[in-house]
Amino acid sequence: MILYIWRHPKPILVKGRCIGQTDIAVDKRKLKRLANKIERFVRLHQLPKVIWVSPLQRSLGVGQILAQRGFQYKIASELAEINFGVWDGRPWEQIDKTEIDDWCRDFAHFAPNDGESLHQLFERADSWLHDRVIKSEFESTNGFESNSESNGQPILVIGHAGWINAAKMIAAKKSVPKIASEWPQSVNYLTHHRLDF
Known part of the structure; x- marks a missing residue:
């Protein structure tokens, strides 16, 4: 299975803030950009007009x-x-330094109150990817037709930096980082990445 994933456009007023599932606005021109x-990429590579998105x-x-x-989304x-969790949407400077230190000490398993750990993000990403691979293999093996994912068609996604990094590490068969320095830099806004599973 091939997955093409684009990082969403840069949201408005995020500088210095901890942003995860906070649902922040984006300039409409950047969404159109x-x-x-994506439309040019799909036309150039003659791909199905089906794309997966998050609810954010x-x-x-x-x-x-x-x-x-x-397109169908x-x-x-x-x-x-x-x-x-409770950190989401807050300025980093307002988050207790001891909590950030705890996170850095247990990078894979620490979760802010009401939030999720990096390990949980990896499990969530891996589960979704696994479901897509199984569906793709089942449809192509059994001759089912669908708008995407059958007959080895690539899957298109608009994602988020943390999720993309997790998916890239899963594709590379890397484990969840145990220390913060093992976490890769964020992917750039509007860029796409190809992942092979």
Whole structure:
């Protein structure tokens, strides 16, 4: 299975804030810019006009624009960014330094109150990817036709930096990072990545 995943456009007013599942707005022009890029990519590579999005508006908004251009978009809550719980949406400077130190000491398993750990994000991403691989293999083996994912067609996704990094590490068969320095840099906004499973 091949997965092409684009990172959503940069949201408004995020500098210095802890952003996970906080649903923040994005300039409509930036949403259209990414929709244009995806539409050109799909046309160039003759791919099905089906794309997966998270329920967060920085991903969903692009899917909705593409739907106006003949795409089908599918919403999956499993594609959402990591949930930072009580930290989510707050300025980093307002988060207790001892909690951040605890996170760095147990990078894989620490979760802020009401949030999820990196390990849980990996499990969520791996489960969704596993389901797509099984569905793709079943449909191609049994001759089913669908709008995507059958006959080895790539899967298209608009995702979030943490989820994308987790998926890239899963594709590379790497384990959940135990220390913060093992976590890769965030992928750039509007860029796409190919992952092979």
